[in-house]
Amino acid sequence: xxxxxxxxxxxxxxxxxxxxxxxxxxxxxxxxxxxxxxxxxxxxxxxxxxxxxxxxxxxxxxxxxxxxxxxxxxxxxxxxxxxxxxxxxxxxxxxxxxxxxxxxxxxxxxxxxxxxxxxxxxxxxxxxxxxxxxxxxxxxxxxxxxxxxxxxxxxxxxxxxxxxxxxxxxxxxxxxxxxxxxxxxxxxxxxxxxxxxxxxxxxxxxxxxxxxxxxxxxxxxxxxxxxxxxxxxxxxxxxxxxxxxxxxxxxxxxxxxxxxxxxxxxxxxxxxxxxxxxxxxxxxxxxxxxxxxxxxxxxxxxxxxxxxxxxxxxxxxxxxxxxxxxxxxxxxxxxxxxxxxxxxxxxxxxxxxxxxxxxxxxxxxxxxxxxxxxxxxxxxxxxxxxxxxxxxxxxxxxxxxxxxxxxxx
Ligand code: PLP
Numbered sequence: 001x002x003x004x005x006x007x008x009x010x011x012x013x014x015x016x017x018x019x020x021x022x023x024x025x026x027x028x029x030x031x032x033x034x035x036x037x038x039x040x041x042x043x044x045x046x047x048x049x050x051x052x053x054x055x056x057x058x059x060x061x062x063x064x065x066x067x068x069x070x071x072x073x074x075x076x077x078x079x080x081x082x083x084x085x086x087x088x089x090x091x092x093x094x095x096x097x098x099x100x101x102x103x104x105x106x107x108x109x110x111x112x113x114x115x116x117x118x119x120x121x122x123x124x125x126x127x128x129x130x131x132x133x134x135x136x137x138x139x140x141x142x143x144x145x146x147x148x149x150x151x152x153x154x155x156x157x158x159x160x161x162x163x164x165x166x167x168x169x170x171x172x173x174x175x176x177x178x179x180x181x182x183x184x185x186x187x188x189x190x191x192x193x194x195x196x197x198x199x200x201x202x203x204x205x206x207x208x209x210x211x212x213x214x215x216x217x218x219x220x221x222x223x224x225x226x227x228x229x230x231x232x233x234x235x236x237x238x239x240x241x242x243x244x245x246x247x248x249x250x251x252x253x254x255x256x257x258x259x260x261x262x263x264x265x266x267x268x269x270x271x272x273x274x275x276x277x278x279x280x281x282x283x284x285x286x287x288x289x290x291x292x293x294x295x296x297x298x299x300x301x302x303x304x305x306x307x308x309x310x311x312x313x314x315x316x317x318x319x320x321x322x323x324x325x326x327x328x329x330x331x332x333x334x335x336x337x338x339x340x341x342x343x344x345x346x347x348x349x350x351x352x353x354x355x356x357x358x359x360x361x362x363x364x365x366x367x368x369x370x371x372x373x374x375x376x377x378x379x380x381x382x383x384x385x386x387x388x389x390x391x392x393x394x395x396x397x398x399x400x401x402x403x404x405x406x407x408x409x
Contacts (some may be wrong), residue, residue, distance in 0.1 A: 005141070007140060007141050007142065007143040007145075008141060010140050010145060010147065010148060010153075011137055011140050011141065012148060012151075014133065014137075015377075016133075016373070016374070016377030016378075017373075017377075019377075020040060020361070020371065020373060020374075020377075023361065023362070023365065024036060024038075024365065024371050027365050027366070027369075031369075034369050035369060036365070036369045036370070036371060037369065037370050037371070037392065037396050037399055037400040037403075038370075038371040038392065039327065039370055039371065039372050039388040039389055039392060039397070039400055040371045040372050040373045040387075040388075040389065041389055041391050041392065042186070042389060042391070043253050043391060044247070044248060044251045044253055044316075044320075044391055045391055045392055045393055046251055046316045046319065046320075047251060048250070048251050048252075048255065048300070049250065049251070049309060049312035049313055049315075049316065050308070050312060051303045051304075051306055051308040051309035051312055052250060052251075052300045052301075052303045052304060052309060052312075053300075054303070055299045055300050055302065055303035055306075055309075056296050056297070056299060056300040056303075058299065059295055059296040059299035059300070060296055062295075063295065063296060070295045072291060072292065073292040073293070073294075073295055073298070074292060075283070075286045075287040075290060075291070075292055076100075076102070076103050076104065076283065076286065077102065077103065077104025077105075077259065077292065077293065077298060078104070078295065078298050079099065080298075080299075080302055081104055081298045081299075081301055081302045082099035082100070082102045082104065082259075083099045084301075084302045084305040085099070085102050085104075085259055085305075086098055086099040086101075086102060087305070088305040089228075089229065089244065090229060090231065090261075093228060093229060093232060095229055095231045095232055096231075096237075097229075097231055097237075097261055097263065098264075100264075101261055101262060101263050101264060101279065102259050102260075102261055103259060103260050103261075103262060103282065103283075103286060104257065104258075104259045104292075104293050104298060104301075105257075105258050105259060105260065105286075105290070105293065106256045106257065106258070106293050107245065107247070107256055107257075107258045108214065108216045108243045108244065108245035108247070108258040108260075109134055110258075111243050111258060111259075111260045112132075112134055112135060112138075112180070112212065112214055112243050113134050113138040114138075114285070114289075115212060115241060115243075115260070115282070116138055116139055116142055116144075116178065117142070117285055118268065118278065118281045118282060118285055119177065119178055119210075119268070120177070121142065121143055121144065122144070123144060123177040123178050124144075124155065124157060124174075124175065124176045124177045124178070125139050125144050125145075125155075125156055125157065125176065125177070125178050125179075125180070126156070126157035126158075126159055126172050126176035126178070126179045126180070127156065127157070127158065127159065127179070127180040128159050128161050128169050128180065128181065128182060128185070129158040129159060129160050129161065129378075129379040129380060129381040129382070130161065130187055130188065130375060130378030130379040130381055130382030130385070131180070131182070131378055131379050132182055132186050132187075132214070132378075133378070135180040135182075135212075135214075136153070136156065139156070140153065144156075151380055152380060157172050157174065157176050158379070158380070158381075159172065159179075160380075160381040161185070161188055161190075161381060162381050163337075163339065163350060166190070167185065167188040167190040167339065167340075167348070168190070168192060168193075168196050169181070171199060171200070171203045175207055175209070176207070176209055177209055177210065178209065178210050178212060179200070179204065179209060179210070179211050179212065180212045180214065181200065181211055181212070181213050181214070181230075182213075182214040182215075182216075183197075183213070183214075183215060183226070184215070184217040184218070184220055184221060184226070184340075184343045184344035184346075185217075185340075185344065185346075186216070186217065186344070186346055187346055187348060187373070187375065187378045187382065187385075187387040188339060188340055188346070188348045188385075189339060189340015189341050189342075189343070189344040189345075189346035189347055189348045189387075190339060190340050190343070190344070190348070191221055191223060191226035191343035191344065192226065192227075193223075193225045193226060194225055194226070194227050194232070194233070197227055197230060197232075197233050197236075198233050201230070201233045201234075201235050201236045201239060201240065202235070204239035204240070205235055205238060205239050208269070209239065210239060210240070210241065210266070210268075210278075211230065211236075211239055211240040211241070212240075212241050212243070213230040213240050213241065213242045213243065214243045215228070215229070215230070215242060215243065215244055216243065216244065216245040216247065216248060216258075217248055217343075217344045217345065217346075218244060218249070219248065219249040219313070219317050220248075220317060220320070220321065220343055220344050220345055221343045222321070222342055222343055223342065223343055226343055229242060230242050231261070231263070237263035237265045237266065238263070238265045238266060238267070239266070240263075240266070241260055241261065241262050241263075241266065241278070242260065242261040243258070243259075243260045244258060244259055244260070244261075245257075245258035245259075246258060246301050246304060248345065249304065249313060249317070250301070250304045250309075250313045250316075251313075251316065252297075252300075252301070255297055255300060256293070256297060257293055257297050257298065257300070257301040260282075262278055262279045262282045263279070264277065264279050266278040266279065268281065319394060320345050320390045320391060321345075321390070322394065323345075323390035323391070323392065323394060323397040324341040324342070324344075324345060324347060324390035325341070326394075326397050326398055326401045327341065327347050327388055327390060327397060327400070327401055327404070328341050328347060329401060329405075330400070330401030330402065330403075330404035330405050331347065331349055331388075331404055333404065333405035333407075334404045334405060334406075334407035335352075335407070336349050336350070336352060336404075336407070337349060337350040338350070341390065345389055345390040345391055346387055346388070346389055346390070347387070347388045347389075347390070348375070348385055348386070348387055349385065349386050349388065350384065350385060351375075351384050351385065351386055354384065355384075356374075356376065356383065356384065357374030357375045357376040357377070357382065357383055357384060357385060357386055358374050358376065360374070360386050361373075361374045361386070364386075367407075368400075368403040368404065368406070368407070369403070370400050370403060370404070372386050372387055372388045372389075373386070373387040373388075373389075374386060374387075375387060
């Protein structure tokens with residue numbers, strides 16, 4: 001009798017998107033003449049930009065020639081891409097991150113999911129509430145969560161993010177070993193300011209804690225006061241890992257390429273209190289369990305940093321940002337209170353008249369034929385909120401915004 005990993009039984013059903021799909025399908029079946037618009041999708045709608053496509057085609061040709069063919073690549077990614085990232089995303093900001101501190105991967109999801117493997121099984125974990133569910137579920141699987149009581153895990157430290165604190169998590173009152181911070185935030189659409197991030201870095205250094213900083217939506221930042229990298233904050237190289245992705249920056253959701261930065265200065269401690277390099281541990285983990293990202297894909301990602309690639313991807317981001325403004329105006333006309341959408345492709349709105357997130361989902365679907373995502377699905381503090389995304393086409397987004405504008409105040 002093979003026993004299972006009992007921690008998996010602790011996982012709460014990933015019912016959010018399944019339930020959204022179920023209710024949407026039921027509505028469409030009952031109202032086949034109605035056109036439903038989804039502002040719920042977290043996937044991009046624009047294709048890869050020409051600079052990326054042509055770099056990938058060229059790499060594809062190389063793979064078909066004996067003298068330029070490549071087999072297994074380096075576990076950490078090809079040097080050409082690591083150099084392009086170090087220069088393009090860090091040294092250009094005046095941040096001293098070297099190419100060999102960058103680990104290329106097949107997605108920020110895998111990276112944020114896997115990184116906890118190098119921490120002690122009893123490490124105390126803190127996370128924002130509402131939250132991107134991967135941070136929580138992977139720690140539940142690893143046995144760090146304790147039991148789930150009334151929708152929250154006993155050993156997880158939840159950091160509520162609500163309109164009252166402008167969606168910025170307060171520093172924990174107790175010690176935490178690992179803190180997941182997502183900025184710009186999915187789902188609240190809010191980016192942390194320099195002052196807020198500085199306070200976290202100071203706290204983490206004092207506590208000898210590690211910040212896992214997910215900035216998958218970095219490309220959407222517009223406010224000068226929101227750092228593009230946590231390493232813009234002095235001291236962050238001693239306490240933070242940064243996760244980035246080409247998914248939303250350059251439409252790689254189906255192509256798969258991302259990276260994480262593990263600075264050489266970052267330390268973890270054994271039982272005796274002796275320091276060990278997190279970089280060395282992560283390299284050991286990756287070289288054991290991961291065989292790298294395809295050469296063709298890495299050449300495509302490299303092209304994002306070329307002058308044409310930058311200009312073309314910026315145009316795509318600008319299109320999503322324009323969508324976000326269109327949605328925000330629609331919500332304003334409807335008299336709904338909304339947050340985010342400036343530094344992120346997510347708009348987080350307060351449901352009217354104290355409606356629950358799911359009641360508002362049903363209301364929006366039935367009255368306006370618009371699908372979004374109930375905030376309560378991202379955690380307890382998401383109740384009473386609702387997420388809309390800017391990833392649909394401009395035409396569909398404008399249609400949806402016009403419908404929102406018809407809502408009576
Ligand atoms: N991190 C956050 C906060 C996300 O919202 C997502 C995707 O929705 C990811 C990571 C996953 O990114 P990737 O496509 O690189 O796996």
